[in-house]
Amino acid sequence: MDSLGALHAFVQAADAGGFTEAGRKLGVTASAVSKAVQRLEDRLGAQLFHRSTRSITLTAEGAMFLERCRRILCEFEAAETELSQTRGAPQGRLRVSLPSMGILFMEKIAAFKRLYPQIGLELDFSDRVADVIDEGFDAVIRTGEHADSRLMTRTLGYYRRAIVGSPDYFQAAGIPQEPEELSGHSCLIFRFATTGKLDRWPLSRKGEPIHVELLNSVVVNTLDPQICLAESGLGIACVPDLAIRHQLQVGSLKSVLDAYIETRTKISVMWPTSRHLSPKLRVFVDFVADNLLA
Structure with a gap:
């Protein structure tokens, strides 16, 4: 030993x-x-x-x-x-990497922890593309397409982006009817912390991308402040629709230009191909597949 x-x-x-x-x-x-x-x-x-x-x-x-x-x-x-496997409940440390928007999943992650209290979780939140094997992660949850022959992948679901603002903002500034009208609005822009690049809103018309010069009223590098500022009436934001379900339901945010956002983004869980699928990893993969986007 x-x-x-x-x-x-x-x-x-x-x-x-x-x-x-x-x-x-x-x-x-x-x-x-x-x-x-x-x-x-x-x-x-x-x-x-x-x-x-x-x-x-x-x-x-x-x-x-x-x-x-x-x-x-x-x-x-x-x-x-x-x-x-012969001793009962899954146990041991489980090291998982999630995107920064993974904070939206904390209620589900908490439910997993309550269901499997003997599994110790170590969560790493980052938008960088982590090297799962070299950095010692048991699993990663990632958005978009990732091709890596060393990894097994299970699709969890899809989300769309939504362009949203508060009713008060639209009452004062007007509701844009065409993407080109966004150039005259105050926009709340996301900056990717890992690259420093500003988010480009995925606008398209009949499959052709539309590029609009946006007025960057506020730039943020995390999702929650972007949503909060939009609810406060300070501008329009483009955010994942799964992040604003509650706001859309209660009416604190309203989506616009839905017809001009045609793409969907995949969310997947990945783990090393060579890694024996341990009970702790197996129950985690099954749980997030059944519950994460439910």
Whole structure:
């Protein structure tokens, strides 16, 4: 078991590119990780890392050994999984990456946690495209199309964008009847935190994209303030329709130009193809497929 722990420390250090980050993920000190790797090197009689004051890099022997270690740990995880299936409730840590709009799903995620209290959740919210395998995620929930042969994918559903404003705003500024009229309105624009780019509203007419120069009244990089400002009457926003179901129902927001937004965006859950589908991952995938967009 001590050797298995050393293998785990070695893989984490290789993935993290350093002992400090590996220690953080393992819940131990950087020194403990470094010593575990050193003992492994001594036992193997081979140097696994080139070390400098700033970073570590794999030696040729280390790169070769890393792939074998991954297979060993995967087999050990599979063995643990088989045993856990005989012990009852799914359990263990589940690390999941979600887009920033994933905050909309928290009620459903909370329901999952109540249903499976022995599963510890670690949630990472980001619009960047996470490397599921290299960053150690068990699963990711993502919007749009993502082609990666290393991942299994299950479609959860689709959403559309909606251009919305408050009744007070439209009473004062008028309701746009054509996309080109948006250039005369105050617009609440989303900026992607990972790229710094402004969101382009997906307007089209008979399948042809329509580009309108929008007046950027307010720029935000999270969804909730964008919706709040729209409800306050400060302008028009283009947001996922699933984020404003309640506002549309109670009338605090009104959608316009629906006929000019033709595209739908897919939401999927993905997980590593080579990863044994453990009970905790299986129940998570099944739960989000049945409930996330319900």
